[in-house]
Every structure is written in C-alpha cells, then in structure tokens.
Amino acid sequence: MDYGVLGVGAIAAAIVTGLCDDADGAPPVLLSPRNAGIAADLAGRFPTVTVAADNQAVVDGASVVLLCLRPQDAREALGRLRFTAGQVVISAMAGVSVGELLRLVAPATDVARTIPLPSVATRAGITPIHPPNATAKALFDRLGEALEVPDLAGFEALSASTATVAAHFAYLQAISGWLEMRGLPKDEAERYVASLFADLATALRGEHDFAQLARDHATRGGINELFHETLATAGVFDDVRGGLDRVLDRLHAL
Numbered sequence: 353m354d355y356g357v358l359g360v361g362a363i364a365a366a367i368v369t370g371l372c373d374d375a376d377g378a379p380p381v382l383l384s385p386r387n388a389g390i391a392a393d394l395a396g397r398f399p400t401v402t403v404a405a406d407n408q409a410v411v412d413g414a415s416v417v418l419l420c421l422r423p424q425d426a427r428e429a430l431g432r433l434r435f436t437a438g439q440v441v442i443s444a445m446a447g448v449s450v451g452e453l454l455r456l457v458a459p460a461t462d463v464a465r466t467i468p469l470p471s472v473a474t475r476a477g478i479t480p481i482h483p484p485n486a487t488a489k490a491l492f493d494r495l496g497e498a499l500e501v502p503d504l505a506g507f508e509a510l511s512a513s514t515a516t517v518a519a520h521f522a523y524l525q526a527i528s529g530w531l532e533m534r535g536l537p538k539d540e541a542e543r544y545v546a547s548l549f550a551d552l553a554t555a556l557r558g559e560h561d562f563a564q565l566a567r568d569h570a571t572r573g574g575i576n577e578l579f580h581e582t583l584a585t586a587g588v589f590d591d592v593r594g595g596l597d598r599v600l601d602r603l604h605a606l
C-alpha cells in the first residue's frame with residue numbers, strides 16, 4: 353500500500369513514525385510540503401518517505417490519501433484538488449462528516465473517518481474507524497489496533513471522550529498543588545504524583561474494568577473510599593458526564 357499525507361503536523365508525524373520507525377516493510381509515503389520542517393524531518397529519518405512538490409502531487413502519487421489537516425483549513429485546501437474515483441481517503445479530522453468528505457474528495461467514494469491518538473507512533477494506539485473500511489483497518493491494525501465503529505453516534509462519543517486529557521492533567525496538578533500548599537517543594541510534589549499515576553497507567557494495559565479497579569483501591573473505611581465518596585457527593589462524576597455532553601454538542605455544531 354502507498355500512502356499520501358495531506359497536512360503534515362502532529363498527528364501525521366505520529367502516523368508516519370508508526371508506519372516507518374524500525375518497521376519491517378515500511379510503505380512508500382508521500383508528504384505534502386507544509387509544514388516544511390516536520391516533512392523534512394520525517395523524510396530525513398525514513399528512506400521510504402518523500403516530500404511532494406505540492407498537494408496535488410500527493411493526491412496524484414498515492415492510492416490511499418490520509419487527511420490530517422486542521423478542519424478549518426480542509427475546505428479550502430481540498431476544494432482545489434482533483435481526486436480519482438478509485439482512491440481511498442482516510443480522514444483524521446475531527447468534526448468533518450462523511451457527507452462533507454464525500455463532497456470534498458469527489459469522485460472518490462471510498463472514505464472513512466478515524467480518531468488516531470499520538471500513541472500510533474509506537475504502534476500502541478487503538479483507532480476508531482467509521483464507517484468500517486478495509487483499507488483503514490489494515491493501516492490502523494498496523495499502528496496498534498483498529499476499532500471499527502459502524503454506529504455514527506458511538507464514533508462521535510469516542511471522539512468526544514478524547515477531550516478529557518487536559519482535565520486529567522489538571523486533576524494531577526490539583527493534587528500536586530495541594531501538596532505544595534502543605535509545604536512540599538514543587539518538584540518533589542510533582543514527581544511524587546507523577547510516579548503514583550504512572551504506575552497506575554502501566555497497570556491499565558492489563559486491567560480495564562474501572563469499577564472493579566475503584567473497588568480494589570478503596571479499602572472499606574479507608575482514605576481512598578473517603579476521597580472517592582467526597583468527590584461523588586460533590587457531583588464531580590456527574591460533571592464529567594455533563595462536560596462530555598457539552599463536547600459532543602460542540603462536535604455536532606462543527
């Protein structure tokens with residue numbers, strides 16, 4: 353399979369790295385020239401990666417085109433390009449519907465939306481795909497695991513769930529900030545909290561029954577139970593659901 357990439361930024365770099373870094377049978381990858389620095393870096397690191405003269409040369413030179421543009425750039429950039437009927441187009445762009453993709457890349461009809469995460473760079477990402485698409489599945493199985501999601505509502509909910517990462521780090525910052533207020537040096541407080549949660553993140557690779565994990569870590573009458581109950585009573589977990597509803601509304605409005 354040969355790939356063309358339009359929009360060479362953070363997520364495109366992760367996909368290309370996962371395809372080519374220390375990989376058996378790295379495929380040919382043709383990059384759009386912008387962002388020139390990232391494109392040159394990828395082409396310099398991987399022998400099967402080349403930078404095209406312009407966006408149309410990417411479309412002309414690849415049977416599978418990956419769209420990794422920011423949604424606000426996509427309409428103008430894609431409107432200028434000529435696709436062919438037999439091409440497969442795989443979009444990573446949040447909030448751009450299949451209907452709009454079909455309009456933008458006509459006469460190509462084999463299109464799929466995906467939600468790659470930065471962990472595709474180490475071939476450890478689980479990537480939702482909608483609608484199911486054999487070419488996208490082969491690509492993202494290679495980069496970890498493809499998760500075909502036939503139901504649009506389920507796909508959009510998964511997309512919304514990726515908005516929780518900044519808040520996760522803010523939660524860790526609240527804990528380390530509280531330790532600082534109790535007199536611990538900032539660096540010590542941050543390193544301690546990082547070590548606590550890094551260990552738990554590693555454990556998640558094997559266990560993902562979150563309710564069970566919460567029970568396992570809450571000794572009856574203990575301090576984990578106390579803290580969990582305090583947040584639950586304050587409505588923090590209801591707020592998580594409410595926040596995700598707001599994100600979903602925003603995605604629908606795009």
Ligand SMILES: NC(=O)C1=CN([C@@H]2O[C@H](COP(=O)(O)OP(=O)(O)OC[C@H]3O[C@@H](n4cnc5c(N)ncnc54)[C@H](OP(=O)(O)O)[C@@H]3O)[C@@H](O)[C@H]2O)C=CC1
Binds near residue numbers: 422
């Ligand atoms: N980052 C992530 O973890 C994820 C991102 N996505 C989606 O992927 C898309 C890209 O995100 P991300 O990689 O973070 O964004 P970036 O801003 O890092 O990358 C976008 C790239 O597109 C380039 N670009 C802009 N206009 C054009 C154009 N007309 N032709 C060719 N290239 C152009 C930009 O160049 P320049 O720098 O010169 O402006 C930039 O390099 C978004 O739609 C986002 O929703 C999806 C899942 C995860």
